Amino acid sequence: MREGLIRYTAGHMKRFFRRMLAIPLAAVILVGQGCTKAPSQEARELSKQVVMNVWGVVDDYDAYEQVFTKFRQSHPNAEIRYKRFRLEEYEEKLLNAFAEDRGPDVFLIHNTWVDKYMPKLLPAPKSVKTAVQVVTGTVKKEVTTQVVNTPTITIRALKNDFPDFVSKNSVRRVDVSTTPDKKVFEERVVALPMSVDTLALYYNKDLLNASGIPTPPETWGQFQAQVQKIVKQDDRGNIIRAGAGMGLGSNVDRSPDIASLLMMQNGAEMTNENGDTTFTRTPQALEGLREIPPGLQAIQFYADFANPAKAVYTWNRNEPNSLDAFVQGTSAFYLGYNYSLPLIRARAPKLNLGITNVPQIENSPEVNFANYWMWTVSKKSASTDLAWLFVNDMTGKDLVTSYLKAAKRPAARKALLTEQLEDEDIGVFSSQVLTAKTWYRGKDPKSADQALIELLDAAPGVEETQDLNELLRKASERIEQTRF
Secondary structure: OHHHHHHHHHHHHHHHHHHHHHHHHHHHHHHHHHHOOOOOOHHHHHHHOOOEEEEOOOOOOHHHHHHHHHEEEEEEOOEEEEEEEEEEHHHHHHHHHOOOOOOEEEEEEEEOHHHHHHHHHOOOEEEEEEEEEEEEEEOOOOOEEEEEEEOOOOOOHHHHHHHHHHHHHEEEEEEOOOOOOOEEHHHEEOEEEOEEEEOEEEHHHHHHHHHOOOOOOOOOHHHHHHHHHHHHEOOOOOOOEEOOOOOOOOOOOHHHHHHHHHHHOOOOEEOOOOOOOOOOOHHHHHOOOOOHHHHHHHHHHHHHHHHOOOOOOOOOOOOOOHHHHHHHHOEEEEEOOHHHHHHHHHHHHOOEEEEEEEEEEOOOOEEEEEEOOOEEOOOHHHHHHHHHHHHHOOHHHHHHHHHHHOOOOOOHHHHOOOHHHHOOOOOOHHOOHEEEEEEOOOOHHHHHHHHHHHHHOOOOOOOHHHHHHOOOOOOOHHHOOOOO
């Protein structure tokens, strides 16, 4: 009996150990099969290492570092090489690079540059095909490379998620036909913003305090009154303290934008649906209500600040650039964008600085002015699908927040604006985004700006409405020529 039990136990134990030895071996075989699962030929092609050259302006690499890192987590085959240029050199470098076929894959364009750069950029496809590394399984985890079709942002989503003016700049009707003998036109997204800047009013608190002004102006009427309190002239009539850099074109920072803002606030329609310039006319809704076209009236208002015969005279051709005067403490107000804030603080660290909303016309709808950059893709990129996925992702809500926090920029996406309103640096700019406007300046926006600058330089002292209207008409004609 005892010998039989021993024999049974020994046989049982042998079978038990054989099963135990077999379990880890099977596990090794199963895991090995999962880890060595070969990707498809298409996945191998799409997962090849790619260098994606990204060119930007204003912001350094640090502002985008988290965006780039997060994108590469799912697309490790993409090596992102970011190059930042100075604003004054950027467009020249960009155009030269494209002329020599060494341009970037992804690059920034100003919102007024879209039509100028249309021949060089690739509209977004409805979806893009890329290789993505994914983790599959629950108990048994494995990393595999899969081909994924990802839809890009739709025009409907663009209009829902961004301010109204963005779609006017970032959507164009393009030929999407794949055969040369047949044209098929569709509306496509051609560029996307991460941030939107707006004109705001910077002010020197010490100069306002010294002039007995407790709070900055909210309306243009208050602005005029405060300028008159602040400005000081010597015995010879030279301005020794300016209220604001206003009234001229060439020595006022972004004077075309300020003039455009005033015209739009006053009810002028800058262009019609066809892109024709119309700011010299009285809109149909205002006919019979205005003796003077609203655009002309706005230019007269602006020019008075540089007219010695006017009570609000505060600026002339001998003054430096308006930004320089502000940081030097010789001008109390400066109309500028969020991107000027770091520069002002660096150049004038002891300046008792305030920022407030741009003045409005009393009892009129609020109107602000937008100025921003958008990411787009070169049609000569060797990896257009991956490039458009990159643009789609980094302007999306999930990735863009890290950029906005790092760069301290107002958001382009409407859903992200509310949380920025209490921010000391960007709250004012963010609060104006939803009421901001912009306008089409043709295929040569620099020439359009120059036409406005020359108009503004000539306007002060032109007392006859007819003569000023002729100057405005000539500027409009010059801008109209940039459409083609």
